[in-house]
Amino acid sequence: MTNVKVVDHPLVQHKLTMMRRQDTSTAGFRRLLREISTLLCYEVTRDLELTSVRIQTPLCEMDSPVLEGKKLVFASILRAGNGLLEGMLDLVPSARVAHIGLYRNHDTLEAVQYYFKAPEDLENRLVIVVDPMLATANSAISAINQLKAHGAQNIRFLCLLAAPEGIERFHSVHPEIDIYTATVDERLNELGYILPGLGDAGDRMYGTR
Template identity: 75%
Template sequence: MQGVTVVDHPLVQHKLTIMRDKNTSTASFRRLLREISLLLCYEVTRELEMTTRTIETPLETMEAPILEGKKLVFASVLRAGNGLLEGMLELVPAARVAHIGLYRDHETLQAVEYFFKAPSDLENRLVIVVDPMLATANSAVAAVTKLKERGATNLRFVCLLAAPEGIEHFTSEHPDVPVFTAAIDKCLNEKGYIVPGLGDAGDRMYGTK
């Protein structure tokens, strides 16, 4: 699908399969989500802008590559997004963090906002939005819309699983925002869950129902 990158690295796919298994424990699910987030973060940051800096190694002076521009922002769609956020911060500990509180109305399936906190000057930063599931995409669309209203212009979206319906909805609303996912599943069921999926990522991560 145009604008969508499927990260099909063998380690990502192996860990995702274990996460899908309903018998995987909460502790294992949480650990695997953190591990996968590191691998996804490598892919979504592959084209970061670089410059060079003069440094002294123990042997000589050299021009060494270094990231250019302001620190990037990870924007977590609460609460499940925090599972991806934790792993990505291990890889990029200097990143800024935004939190977007959204929940899905189980009757309408629409996203309802209850919290938003983000760094200033988003227009000068790459913003990577993280949420494990791109199902109906209502939450993802709402989160990106809110970030754009606050000035963000360079955004990417990262998820574990995506449904074709969610991708179509998201890319129609935000065609300028690339999507990175570990897998595109079959479809949504009547309750708006991804099939075959892995269940509710937040519940499985935190051991709630």
């Protein structure tokens, strides 16, 4: 699929299998999500631009690479996005953070926004939107609509699981945005959940139902 990058690293796939298991504890699920998010973060930032600076090592001077441009922005779709966010901040602690509060109306499956807070100057930053699931894509589309309205131009979307229906709908609205995911599952069920999936990521993270 165009603009979809599946991260098939063995460690990612192994940890995802552990997360799918129904008997994985809340603590175990949370730990695995943090670990897998760090691995996914390596892939979504693989092509960041670099520049060189002159430094002094213990032995001599050298030109050495550093990231070029303004700091990244990680945009978490609340509440489940925070599970990915924490592991990514372990890897890139200097990143700025945006929070986008959305919940899914279980009757219409539409996204309802209740909160938005983002750093300034989004137009000059790479914004990586994070949410564990790309199911109907309604939440992802709504979040990116808001980010674009606030000036974001360079956006990527990162998730654990994606459904084919969600990818198709997402790219019908935002065709230019790359999706990074650990896997593309089979389909959505009649309630809009990904199959085989791993259940509700937020509930499994926080022990709620």
